[in-house]
Amino acid sequence: MAPEDHEGATSLLQSFERRFLAARALPSFPWQSLEEKLKDPSGSELLLAILQKTVKHPVCVQHGPSVKYARCFLSKLIKKPSGNSVTLSESTAIVSHGTTGLVTWDAALYLAEWAIENPAVFTNRTILELGSGAGLTGLAICKACYPRAYVFSDCHAQVLEQLRGNVLLNGFSLDPHTPIDAGSPKVTVAQLDWDEVTASQLSAFQADVVIAADVLYCWEVTLSLVRVLKMLAHCQRKNTADFYVAYTIRSQDTGKLFITELDRAGFSWEEVPPHTGKLFPYEEQSTIVILKIMLTARHGV
Template identity: 90%
Template sequence: MAPEDHEGATSLLQSFERRFLAARALPSFPWQSLEEKLKDPSGSELLLAILQKTVKHPVCVQHGPSVKYARCFLSKLIKKPSGDSVTLSESTAIVSHGTTGLVTWDAALYLAEWAIENPAAFTDRTVLELGSGAGLTGLAICKACCPRAYIFSDCHAQVLEQLRGNVRLNGFPLELHTPSDSGSPNVTVAKLDWDEVTASQLSAFQADVVIAADVLYCWEVTLSLVRVLKMLANCQRTSAPDVYVAYTVRSQDTGKMFITELDRAGIDWEEVPPHTGKLFPYEEHSAIAILKLVLTGRHAV
């Protein structure tokens, strides 16, 4: 970064910090200057620095402004990298219509934050999401990471209906188009039952990246997920996809049984380092992990 650019970024950071600590009206913040700075390749670093100087500032952690003020500030800030926000229709009940997929869980928010900080993992690639739920993670990736195509998937009829509604609500058509012409990825919503899906069905997606968030809530579902992962390793025409699985550690057994089954299936894994920026509201004390899986070789299904 040139000296004058560094000086400008420092001045901008100070301006955001002072206004936020003083709880000034949001229109008074230098949003236009921020938009100009975000055109620079180091724009994501600037956003993270602004978070550290505002909502993550030590003073604000102890004696912050109102929750409403902080949320309004974050909502406006989140719009800057992608030029838009994510709008969701959700159920108000944790379990509704016999499924937990009508609400957004913490690991989905955490994975969305990680994706926004690491857009290169998804840019110009085809992404398959397993167990999309309300669709928050996928919509954030579609808006901020520029994938070539994105496939939302779930098996519950009510979840699929809500997913289609949320996709349309955020301006994504559910019909094929040329991404380069429209500026948005090809988005589809697919019914995918992990116990019934076939290798040919998975192969047809030709996914470069596969993600899943907060789907490790019981032993049977974990076994079904590992079965799908083994099939994905076997059915790709070229290289196997990159796989990222995020989950909330609700007990010592949550991740342990998943890792045990991965080891048994011969699927290598590594934990992704924590990201630095928190953009979405979820429990601070939640222990959330993201595993990157390496699908290689042939696995018996």
């Protein structure tokens, strides 16, 4: 890098750092200058440096701006190199309308990051997401991993309403008669109650991959999820589907019952190695794991 280019990059980094730590309005950031710098082959290094000077800055980790501000910043930053961003409407309350599904939880962010680093798992495949919540994970996969079709699902009416809004907000159509642009997946939002869904209903989705994030929060829900996995395994007729579940370990019991029930049902599973990049703001101290469960068709499930 020429001396004048290095000086310009340093000045740009300082500008982003000062504005972010002061929580200045996002339009005040030097976005146009950043776009010019990203035309250089070393643009990816500049983006990583900006992340280190903003959301991963030691001061920000301890006393950073609000999560909403950080997410808006990251959404705008990510859009610069890729042309894609995820816009999300969600509740500001952890529990709202009798559900926790109106906000995005850490494991959903973690799973989205892993998916972006492992797009081949989802490319040109049909994905069924269980307990989609606000929809961030699925929207990230739809924009970055090029699935053939994506089915968001949840059971709470208010969550489904918000979910449909977020899908439309990000430029996807829910009208089955609307022509799909090349490279864009067919997107569906489905009401799916784990205690009432039938094997025939699950079979109709024809999912190649099934995912879920932060759904292991009580034993009743865990048992219901295993029930759904048994039905999914039973209705697989062509290829073996894989199920990826991400969850935050909040106590020693988190995930323990789930693994016990998986073993009892005869499912093969393995822990997915952690990914390297962090794109979204969540608790650094959080211990989040992703399990891969092979939904192999078996008799007697």
